[in-house]
Amino acid sequence: MTEKIIAACDGASKGNPGPAAWAWVIGTEGGEVAHWEAGPLGTATNNVAELTALLRLLERLDPAVPAEVRMDSQYAMKAVTTWLPGWRRKGWKTSAGTPVANKELVVAIDELLADRRVEFVYTPAHQVDGDPLNDAADRAASHSARTQEPAGSAAGSPLPPPEPGSVRPAARRTSRASAGGARPKRAGSGSSGPTLKARFPGRCRCGQSYGKGETIMKNADGWGHPTCADAAS
Numbered sequence: 005m006t007e008k009i010i011a012a013c014d015g016a017s018k019g020n021p022g023p024a025a026w027a028w029v030i031g032t033e034g035g036e037v038a039h040w041e042a043g044p045l046g047t048a049t050n051n052v053a054e055l056t057a058l059l060r061l062l063e064r065l066d067p068a069v070p071a072e073v074r075m076d077s078q079y080a081m082k083a084v085t086t087w088l089p090g091w092r093r094k095g096w097k098t099s100a101g102t103p104v105a106n107k108e109l110v111v112a113i114d115e116l117l118a119d120r121r122v123e124f125v126y127t128p129a130h131q132v133d134g135d136p137l138n139d140a141a142d143r144a145a146s147h148s149a150r151t152q153e154p155a156g157s158a159a160g161s162p163l164p165p166p167e168p169g170s171v172r173p174a175a176r177r178t179s180r181a182s183a184g185g186a187r188p189k190r191a192g193s194g195s196s197g198p199t200l201k202a203r204f205p206g207r208c209r210c211g212q213s214y215g216k217g218e219t220i221m222k223n224a225d226g227w228g229h230p231t232c233a234d235a236a237s
Contacts, residue, residue, distance in 0.1 A: 011060040012074040012137035014052025016145040024048035025148035029141045041156035042148035054080040055109040062116040070121040074138045076129035078231045085181035136208035
């Protein structure tokens with residue numbers, strides 16, 4: 005019996021919102037791609053694509069086998085390892101009392117995580133020395149977002165090549181968190197764009213509030229947590 009499944013998932017949105025897709029990859033013991041699948045979502049946000057990718061992967065995995073899930077979305081990772089327990093306690097409301105964004109996806113993921121051993125690993129995207137499974141999921145999601153066509157190993161589809169200019173040199177960094185467990189590391193210097201101290205309280209795109217004086221960063225929807233800014237990429 006397999007001791008642990010190593011997998012990755014990713015979502016893509018060309019416009020945020022724009023043509024979007026999800027993808028997952030399951031690796032071999034040697035770290036190569038064993039199985040993968042990608043599917044179109046029509047017009048959707050990057051957050052929807054990222055959460056859908058995780059949902060589809062969890063539906064595919066054997067719940068009896070421990071899994072390590074690698075992803076490059078800090079929004080999706082924080083949603084399942086940090087924010088989800090609080091959202092559940094509050095009846096799927098944020099700390100500001102507003103409905104959780106993408107509630108149906110979040111609730112479905114929460115149900116699939118019940119009684120499972122899943123460790124989430126943050127892996128920065130588009131790195132020369134990055135994680136090969138995450139890279140494969142990224143390529144598959146991006147290709148399906150552009151073509152709006154499903155693809156996968158079961159259909160005999162070859163993995164699409166990297167998009168031109170998508171890879172940049174950088175040191176490989178990872179952070180780990182189990183579902184409902186430790187809080188993953190903040191993006192820190194890994195986030196792009198300027199930051200500033202909030203002059204007034206506000207609400208991030210993730211649904212969580214930020215306070216006056218807290219460090220915030222510009223994203224496609226306004227201002228919010230630096231760790232959620234990558235959802236625009």
